[in-house]
């Protein structure tokens with residue numbers, strides 16, 4: 001069974017978005033997202049990023065599809081013609097995972113939001129790790145990160161992760177990794 005990991009930046013009040021956009025501007029955190037979701041051990045492979053319709057269209061037009069990764073958009077209302085060539089449309093997360101099951105060109109699979117997709121992801125037995133950037137500040141938000149199931153435990157971050165509290169534009173934040181306990 002193929003697994004995936006989830007990546008998210010969350011404010012102190014559990015917010016992740018406002019009006020289709022991120023509530024904050026933290027350039028180094030966006031670079032961390034990009035680096036982490038692109039990283040493969042086999043240079044001949046690439047990763048997949050799976051996201052909801054609103055997250056996809058929330059990415060500035062010039063920056064989507066997210067480069068060097070297979071973009072998969074989850075939607076029941078879009079049609080393939082609404083998305084550029086190379087972007088895959090699936091009705092839900094499990095269909096996307098079934099599509100990737102036999103694809104040996106894809107090394108890692110990342111679920112990148114938004115709210116309902118994160119909830120479906122954390123409920124799935126395929127969910128391996130949660131890469132969470134904890135932003136140590138409250139922001140006005142209209143989209144929130146769901147409650148993390150108790151089966152996830154904090155583990156050491158990947159070796160190239162900047163350790164401890166980071167700071168940009170007066171905003172403090174920290175990179176955390178949680179892993180699902182195996183029974």
Ligand SMILES: NC(=O)c1ccc[n+]([C@@H]2O[C@H](COP(=O)([O-])OP(=O)(O)OC[C@H]3O[C@@H](n4cnc5c(N)ncnc54)[C@H](OP(=O)(O)O)[C@@H]3O)[C@@H](O)[C@H]2O)c1
Nearest residue numbers: 009017020021052053054055074075076077113114115116
């Ligand atoms: N801070 C972060 O790390 C982060 C990450 C991602 C997004 N965001 C922010 O979050 C906001 C967008 O997230 P969102 O939650 O509003 O929308 P979203 O999850 O990106 O998109 C929702 C749409 O995705 C489709 N979908 C497919 N499977 C789904 C499922 N299991 N659950 C829910 N929807 C599913 C549906 O499309 P149809 O209606 O077409 O069927 C649904 O209307 C933006 O503000 C964005 O900037 C923040």
